[in-house]
Amino acid sequence: MVNINQIxxxxxxxxIRVDFNVPLDDNFNITDDxxxxxxxxxxxxxxxxxxxVVLMSHLGRPKKNPDPKYSIKPIIKHLEELLGRxxxxxxxxxxxxxxxxxxxxxxxxxxxxxxxxxxxEGKPRGIEKGEEGYDEAKKDIKAKQKEFTKTLADYGEYYIxxxxxxxxxxxxxxxxxxxxxxxxxxxxGYLMGKEVAAVNKVMNEIQPPFTxxxxxxxxxxxxxxxxxxLTKVDNLILCGxxxxxxxxxxxxxxxxxxxxxxxxxLALDILAKAKExxxxxxxxxxxxxxxxxANDADTQVVDPMNIPEGWEGMDIGPKTRELFANxxxxxxxxxxxxxxGVFEFDTFAVGSKAIAEAIAAAxxxxxxxxxxGGDSVACINKFGLADQVSYVSTGGGALLEAIEGKELPGxxxxxx
Numbered sequence: 001m002v003n004i005n006q007i008x009x010x011x012x013x014x015x016i017r018v019d020f021n022v023p024l025d026d027n028f029n030i031t032d033d034x035x036x037x038x039x040x041x042x043x044x045x046x047x048x049x050x051x052x053v054v055l056m057s058h059l060g061r062p063k064k065n066p067d068p069k070y071s072i073k074p075i076i077k078h079l080e081e082l083l084g085r086x087x088x089x090x091x092x093x094x095x096x097x098x099x100x101x102x103x104x105x106x107x108x109x110x111x112x113x114x115x116x117x118x119x120x121e122g123k124p125r126g127i128e129k130g131e132e133g134y135d136e137a138k139k140d141i142k143a144k145q146k147e148f149t150k151t152l153a154d155y156g157e158y159y160i161x162x163x164x165x166x167x168x169x170x171x172x173x174x175x176x177x178x179x180x181x182x183x184x185x186x187x188x189g190y191l192m193g194k195e196v197a198a199v200n201k202v203m204n205e206i207q208p209p210f211t212x213x214x215x216x217x218x219x220x221x222x223x224x225x226x227x228x229x230l231t232k233v234d235n236l237i238l239c240g241x242x243x244x245x246x247x248x249x250x251x252x253x254x255x256x257x258x259x260x261x262x263x264x265x266l267a268l269d270i271l272a273k274a275k276e277x278x279x280x281x282x283x284x285x286x287x288x289x290x291x292x293x294a295n296d297a298d299t300q301v302v303d304p305m306n307i308p309e310g311w312e313g314m315d316i317g318p319k320t321r322e323l324f325a326n327x328x329x330x331x332x333x334x335x336x337x338x339x340x341g342v343f344e345f346d347t348f349a350v351g352s353k354a355i356a357e358a359i360a361a362a363x364x365x366x367x368x369x370x371x372x373g374g375d376s377v378a379c380i381n382k383f384g385l386a387d388q389v390s391y392v393s394t395g396g397g398a399l400l401e402a403i404e405g406k407e408l409p410g411x412x413x414x415x416x
Contacts, residue, residue: 001415002187004042004160009051011105015156016042016189017173019163019394020057020075028074033082035165036075038394040082042162042189043108047083052103054155056093056173057163058115063125065116066092072113083108093117094148100155111155119148120172148172153180162189164196167410168398178413186414191394196411198391199402202335202370209234211331213324213355215338215375217241219263219270224404225337226270230277235327237282239340239351243304244313246271246283252305255289256312282327286317288341288348295345315341316351324351325358332366334359336380337373337400343382352379360388372399 018039023031030036046053062070073089080087085108090096093111103109114120122145124137149172153159159181161167166174178186188196202210210233214222219242229236238246244257249267274281287304289311290297301317302308316324328334336359343352356379363369371380372393380386393399402408 002184004045004187004189004193007049007158007187009046009049009158011050011052012046012158013052013054013100013103013156014046014158014160015054015056015152015177016046016160017163017166017177018043018055018057018189019165020055020072020079021059021165022075024074030075030078033078035394036079036082038191039162039189042160042191043083045190046160047085047106047108050105052105053108054096054100054103054111055108056111056114056152058120058166058173059113060115062113062115065118066112067116070113070115072110076110079108079110094151096155097151114152114171114173117148119145121169122171145172145176149176150180153177157185159186160189161186161410161414162191163410164192164393164395164398166398167192167195167395167408168401168406170409175409175413178416188411188414192411194391195393195395195399198370198393199399201368202333203232203403203405206232207332207368209331210333210335211235211237211327212335213237213239213328213337213340215240215242215336215340215352216373217258218260219245219267220260222338223266223270225400227273228403228405229335230270230273230279233279235280235282235331236274237324237327239284239316239324239355240338241313243284243287244307247304250305253307254304254313255307255309257289257307258312280327282323284316284320284340285323286319287313288315288317288351290314290348293342295347297347299347314345315348316354321351321354325354328355328358329362329365331362332368334362334367334369335403336369336371336376337403339375339379343375343379349382353383356380356383356385360385363389372396372403 019035060070088109090111212229212233241258244254245260246267248259249264284304339352341348341351343349359369369389
């Protein structure tokens with residue numbers, strides 16, 4: 001597989017799949033440009049080589065073409081500021097050939113939202129799977145998808161995928177397009193390369209002890225990740241809302257805490273598998289409960305096996321903060337996915353902050369730490385510690401599927 005640093009893009013047209021799926025407010029102002037800034041090194045590499053850049057991305061989940069609410073056009077001005085040069089815009093990603101052909105070295109063209117076309121995702125709109133006519137509609141979209149993909153591919157002599165956040169989707173612009181480029185003309189961008197390296201390091205180049213911290217509200221959404229991690233980790237810290245499903249399964253009284261009643265047997269199965277594999281599975285020993293789901297709730301610290309009625313678990317308690325921190329600080333490889341409390345409320349953010357600080361301390365002592373999943377990233381940013389861990393992933397679903405052990409289509413397409 002060719003490395004981006006090996007190529008001089010002078011006078012070459014380069015199609016770059018970026019992830020500019022940034023949040024916009026009601027006035028179409030960008031509220032977080034992290035994903036845009038993350039793509040700058042790759043874009044600037046091509047521009048500095050005096051190449052020509054064609055950027056393509058999706059934005060949101062449009063259901064029609066066009067849909068002004070999901071237009072990429074509002075981000076152009078900010079992109080110009082980030083790049084320090086004018087940026088052209090193609091109003092239709094399928095009708096940009098003339099603008100692409102007219103590009104001069106050092107110029108940038110952004111295509112309109114790829115998802116305005118159903119062919120990008122390869123599934124029909126306005127009809128659900130199982131409904132009459134769905135199979136025919138899907139077959140029709142799949143047939144059109146080939147032409148759609150080829151049109152995108154024809155815009156460039158090189159293809160760079162720098163959108164790790166969409167690497168788990170076998171979409172036209174993230175996976176299928178790579179088939180139109182030989183091995184010397186398709187590659188990862190800098191961001192994608194760093195993401196792939198970070199995941200590989202934490203999953204395949206493990207320096208023990210390896211600790212994974214898995215938070216979140218539901219066991220069911222993390223089961224495949226947990227089962228894969230049980231074959232790799234030394235310590236597995238389970239926290240967040242899923243704590244109370246485990247405590248309930250163990251016979252605890254959990255008050256009004258969140259619980260998946262139909263997953264109690266699954267929780268017990270996970271505990272048994274951890275014991276069988278010699279994995280130290282760590283659960284909360286105390287928790288902070290609130291009498292309502294709000295920042296101004298009354299609080300008390302209780303045993304998570306005996307939460308009073310009318311109260312719900314909202315954060316880990318002081319004993320658990322110390323317990324988790326000691327496990328983390330004794331680790332050499334750390335993965336964090338999911339906060340351990342309702343960190344959006346400052347009252348219940350203490351536990352998540354303690355985890356973030358412990359990870360930062362372990363990193364300072366030589367551990368490799370990977371933070372990923374939207375809420376974990378929001379956590380580490382909220383506490384101002386993103387620059388004190390080894391790597392903060394930009395990929396939510398993509399990172400989770402990689403941790404599950406799945407091969408991501410966007411990565412596989414470049415490697416083959």
